Amino acid sequence: MMNKLIALVFATLLSTFAVAQEAPDVLVKRVTEEVLEIVRNDKDIQKGNTTRVIDLVDAKVLPNFNFRHMTALALGKDWRKATPEQQEKLTAEFKTLLVRTYSNALTGYKNQKIIYKAFRMNSGDTDVLVRTEVQEPGNKPVQLDYSLEKTDAGWKVYDVTVAGISLVTNYREQFAQEVRHGGIDGLIASIAAKNKSLQGNLAKAEGK
Amino acid sequence: MMKTKLTWKSRGAACLVAGLLAWGAPAQADETPGDPFESFNRAMFAVNEGIDMVAMKPIAQAYDFVVPLPAKAGVGNFFGNILDFRNVLNNALQGKGADAGTDLARLLINSTIGIFGLFDVASELGLERHDEDFGQTLAVWGWADSDFLFWPIIGPRTVRDTGGWVVDAYTDPTWYTINKTVAARNSLLALLFVDVRASLLPTDKVVEEAALDKYAYVRDAYLQRRRNQIFDGRPPRLEDVLD
Numbered sequence: 001m002m003n004k005l006i007a008l009v010f011a012t013l014l015s016t017f018a019v020a021q022e023a024p025d026v027l028v029k030r031v032t033e034e035v036l037e038i039v040r041n042d043k044d045i046q047k048g049n050t051t052r053v054i055d056l057v058d059a060k061v062l063p064n065f066n067f068r069h070m071t072a073l074a075l076g077k078d079w080r081k082a083t084p085e086q087q088e089k090l091t092a093e094f095k096t097l098l099v100r101t102y103s104n105a106l107t108g109y110k111n112q113k114i115i116y117k118a119f120r121m122n123s124g125d126t127d128v129l130v131r132t133e134v135q136e137p138g139n140k141p142v143q144l145d146y147s148l149e150k151t152d153a154g155w156k157v158y159d160v161t162v163a164g165i166s167l168v169t170n171y172r173e174q175f176a177q178e179v180r181h182g183g184i185d186g187l188i189a190s191i192a193a194k195n196k197s198l199q200g201n202l203a204k205a206e207g208k
Numbered sequence: 209m210m211k212t213k214l215t216w217k218s219r220g221a222a223c224l225v226a227g228l229l230a231w232g233a234p235a236q237a238d239e240t241p242g243d244p245f246e247s248f249n250r251a252m253f254a255v256n257e258g259i260d261m262v263a264m265k266p267i268a269q270a271y272d273f274v275v276p277l278p279a280k281a282g283v284g285n286f287f288g289n290i291l292d293f294r295n296v297l298n299n300a301l302q303g304k305g306a307d308a309g310t311d312l313a314r315l316l317i318n319s320t321i322g323i324f325g326l327f328d329v330a331s332e333l334g335l336e337r338h339d340e341d342f343g344q345t346l347a348v349w350g351w352a353d354s355d356f357l358f359w360p361i362i363g364p365r366t367v368r369d370t371g372g373w374v375v376d377a378y379t380d381p382t383w384y385t386i387n388k389t390v391a392a393r394n395s396l397l398a399l400l401f402v403d404v405r406a407s408l409l410p411t412d413k414v415v416e417e418a419a420l421d422k423y424a425y426v427r428d429a430y431l432q433r434r435r436n437q438i439f440d441g442r443p444p445r446l447e448d449v450l451d
Contacts, residue, residue, distance in 0.1 A: 101418035102418070108410050137281050140288070165433050167418075169432070173427075177240065177424065
């Protein structure tokens with residue numbers, strides 16, 4: 001009897017664990033479908049309301065991203081030279097920039113179909129690539145891949161690749177250029193300035 | 209007739225390359241590794257931005273706005289079908305026999321059942337396209353790294369891909385099938401440019417907003433995309449440096 005009870009408790013714990021550790025391909029598919037479902041039913045987003053899209057991305061997408069890792073990847077070897085405080089500031093600014101610029105892609109969503117490619121992983125893997133494809137009539141299909149890593153809080157995306165172009169590492173030379181000119185602080189300042197001007201444009205556009 | 213056209217084209221290419229070599233000589237202190245022609249490239253990038261703003265983009269926008277989706281899809285499919293000829297050739301040159309076979313089947317099906325390529329029947333049948341061009345073939349043959357070049361109108365390339373582009377033009381049926389009527393051929397080439405430019409319209413705003421330095425953003429995106437194409441969508445991972 002006691003043994004059975006222990007077994008039951010154990011099984012319950014295991015299944016809870018399994019839910020918490022949602023497989024990376026399942027995670028990508030679930031989040032994609034949830035977000036697209038919302039976009040399909042939201043007239044404001046379809047009309048290009050940036051603030052609304054950013055709210056959606058904030059709530060649904062961002063919890064599944066590891067921005068610290070993304071920023072380190074974008075900066076490359078200079079990351080290690082940055083102080084913890086600089087790393088934190090840089091991560092915050094870079095996050096704002098990525099969210100602001102790429103969230104808008106969702107407002108262009110019409111009837112594209114997302115194809116989830118066959119996914120395989122070994123039980124010990126901590127770093128995987130989930131491959132998808134965006135299909136649209138009359139256009140070439142676009143490869144859209146997510147790099148995910150296993151963390152204590154589940155799988156987190158740390159890179160997104162569109163048609164082979166990493167939205168993260170594509171910044172590496174631009175970051176290096178800024179660091180050569182003004183150091184890490186110079187880089188933080190120029191991303192902050194960029195964010196500010198984007199915010200200004202947005203305020204103007206939505207103020208009308 | 210056709211011969212003189214092609215000679216003119218190769219002369220043009222030779223002049224461009226000569227001009228480039230003359231320009232690319234002085235190195236700047238702020239030079240990016242892997243971009244020795246940066247000052248030339250940035251100048252050409254600026255020229256191209258100007259041309260794009262006054263001509264190419266407005267035309268592409270008008271095309272995108274006026275032409276209904278089925279017609280646009282037909283145009284895209286038509287040029288895609290012509291590209292399949294190049295894909296067959298370059299897959300064969302790279303020793304990718306199965307892909308060459310699939311692309312040949314695509315070409316035959318779409319040129320006939322698909323009515324001169326206006327409908328992409330082959331894709332509906334599950335025959336996937338394998339994009340290859342001569343620049344990729346050169347890379348597979350061993351010319352892996354090549355310096356970046358930015359041209360007006362034709363846009364970003366590398367030295368290798370500029371050579372590849374010239375060879376691709378020679379093997380493009382568009383230049384041969386209707387060479388008897390120059391006007392028709394030129395209209396077709398113009399339509400190809402507009403179709404390509406129109407397909408890039410959605411990315412304009414993103415690049416404008418995302419880039420700290422638009423030239424560097426476009427350059428690195430081009431180089432990454434080419435790397436991805438050369439490795440057929442599965443490039444080796446770059447080193448990671450977290451902590």
